[in-house]
Amino acid sequence: MTAPDPRPGAPGAPAAPRRMPRFGRVLARCFFIQAAWNYETLMGTGFGAAGEPVLRDLPGGPGGGPYRVALTRETGFFNAHPYLAGLAIGAATRAELDGEDPAKIERLRAALCGPLGSVGDRLFWASWLPACVAVGLLLAALGLRGWAVVALLVLYNAAHVGCRVWALAAGWAQGLHVGSALGAPLLRRAGQVAAPIAAFTVGAMLPVQLGAQLAGAPPAAVLIGVAAAGAVAGLIKLLAPRASGSAVAASVLALVWIAGRLWP
Amino acid sequence: MTGLETLGVVAVGTVCGVDLVSGPQALLSRPLVAAFLGGLVVGAPLPGLAVGALLELFALETLPVGAARYPDWGPPGAAAGALVGASRASASPAGWLAVLLVAIVVAWFGGWLMHQVRRANGADLHARHAAVAAGDPAALRALQRNGLLRDAARAFILATFALTAGDYVSVWFTRGWQAPQALARLAIAGATVGVGLWSASRLFGRGRTAWWFAGGLALGTLVAVIR
Numbered sequence: 001m002t003a004p005d006p007r008p009g010a011p012g013a014p015a016a017p018r019r020m021p022r023f024g025r026v027l028a029r030c031f032f033i034q035a036a037w038n039y040e041t042l043m044g045t046g047f048g049a050a051g052e053p054v055l056r057d058l059p060g061g062p063g064g065g066p067y068r069v070a071l072t073r074e075t076g077f078f079n080a081h082p083y084l085a086g087l088a089i090g091a092a093t094r095a096e097l098d099g100e101d102p103a104k105i106e107r108l109r110a111a112l113c114g115p116l117g118s119v120g121d122r123l124f125w126a127s128w129l130p131a132c133v134a135v136g137l138l139l140a141a142l143g144l145r146g147w148a149v150v151a152l153l154v155l156y157n158a159a160h161v162g163c164r165v166w167a168l169a170a171g172w173a174q175g176l177h178v179g180s181a182l183g184a185p186l187l188r189r190a191g192q193v194a195a196p197i198a199a200f201t202v203g204a205m206l207p208v209q210l211g212a213q214l215a216g217a218p219p220a221a222v223l224i225g226v227a228a229a230g231a232v233a234g235l236i237k238l239l240a241p242r243a244s245g246s247a248v249a250a251s252v253l254a255l256v257w258i259a260g261r262l263w264p
Numbered sequence: 265m266t267g268l269e270t271l272g273v274v275a276v277g278t279v280c281g282v283d284l285v286s287g288p289q290a291l292l293s294r295p296l297v298a299a300f301l302g303g304l305v306v307g308a309p310l311p312g313l314a315v316g317a318l319l320e321l322f323a324l325e326t327l328p329v330g331a332a333r334y335p336d337w338g339p340p341g342a343a344a345g346a347l348v349g350a351s352r353a354s355a356s357p358a359g360w361l362a363v364l365l366v367a368i369v370v371a372w373f374g375g376w377l378m379h380q381v382r383r384a385n386g387a388d389l390h391a392r393h394a395a396v397a398a399g400d401p402a403a404l405r406a407l408q409r410n411g412l413l414r415d416a417a418r419a420f421i422l423a424t425f426a427l428t429a430g431d432y433v434s435v436w437f438t439r440g441w442q443a444p445q446a447l448a449r450l451a452i453a454g455a456t457v458g459v460g461l462w463s464a465s466r467l468f469g470r471g472r473t474a475w476w477f478a479g480g481l482a483l484g485t486l487v488a489v490i491r
Contacts, residue, residue: 024488029310032408032412034285034286035409035412035415036385036410036411037285037410038382038383038385038388038411039382040389040390042331045385052401052404062401063410069398069399069410070399071397072399074362075396075399075404079331112265120327125327125328125329126361126467129291129385130324130467133294133296133324136294137296137320140313140314145310146300148296149296149297150301152294152296153290153292153297156290156291157379159292160289160290160291174332195468195473196473198468198473199464199467200472200476200479202464202466202468202481203468203481203482204483204484204487205460206461206479206484207456207485208484209317209321209373209457210457210488211491212454213266213318213449213452214449214450225453227454228451228454229454229458230458232452232454232457232459232461233459236458236459237462237465240462245459245462246322246325246335246459247372248459249456249458250365250369252451252454252455253364253452257361258446259359260440260442260447261442263441263443263447264442
């Protein structure tokens, strides 16, 4: 009778458990995946640190050979949107516990960088973030005081935290087949509706903000304010990409301050 | 501002700065939130919220994408919120103009400092290369902890600098201002809404979203006129 092969996933070795081991701890570490962000491995250090609690279940436990080899692999170069990185962490650690071919795991990590980055950037940074900020600014302009901040934080983080939890769980559930999770109906639908919502709310917020800033001013002053906003936007468009919008607007403010000092 | 309040504002600014990249990225770093919290610390959350809204229009331009260098609005936002809440000098539109300019400069400086933090994280990784290559979890923990501490130090410097410089500059600006305050108010409105308009048109001014943006503008104009 031969002894069972100690490699995980090999015949006789225990298969990966149905639930991700230490899910809460991994999730908590995912929130700090960019703590050691650097130009060498980008998010790699955070990726390894987040997935480490799962790797403790490899044969030999923490400090064992398979654990150390897997941890080194998971600490290599990685970059993605931080909220969706859990998808790759779940999938890669699942593959490690399943004893998949190391080359396949490395290919998986490399292949996920681009899609997770572009989907997350489009969904969160370019859509959901401006939408929630616009809601906060609208409510502030309409006089809802601190509720504006509460609404901004609750709206945004409901999607943010939900996405982190879903991504980690889906990555673990799918393992090497995690690519299909990127086509999940919820993610697709969210991508379709987030941009129009953001465009509409930001569009509605701008005139309301201008009105709130110039509340009580005579109509002529409001018209001058509208013209000034249009002129600043036009000037930024003219000077972009040589100067950022905030640089141009700050220069305008600085010029106004000089005019205010030299005022006869 | 009392010593305790100053400490509180710097602490809030530090937390908001760390939130931008290191974690948990829960939007505490947005100027609307940071300035509100800064104002809350000095007992004046509403002026904080108002100056945060102005800075937020500038920050709409910032997309915190990957390796790009972008301004950090959290620590200067917290300082600006506290300054307009607590200081008599920054209570006038000319004083607000000064606080805004300081916050913008500090936010850019924050982006440059973040670049330095990332380089230091890389140097730390090089120094621990052997341990990381051997799969030592203690080395990973040290890298994560040191990265967080570096980022916290960066945010602490920014918040302290914004608070100190903002206080002096707003007094200086207000004393030298001779034009009607309405000019400062108009300039702030034009500059903030102008940069917001440009950022929004860059994000949503093409394709299907352009129609949604135009619809929002129309509704917002109606609401502003009715109010």
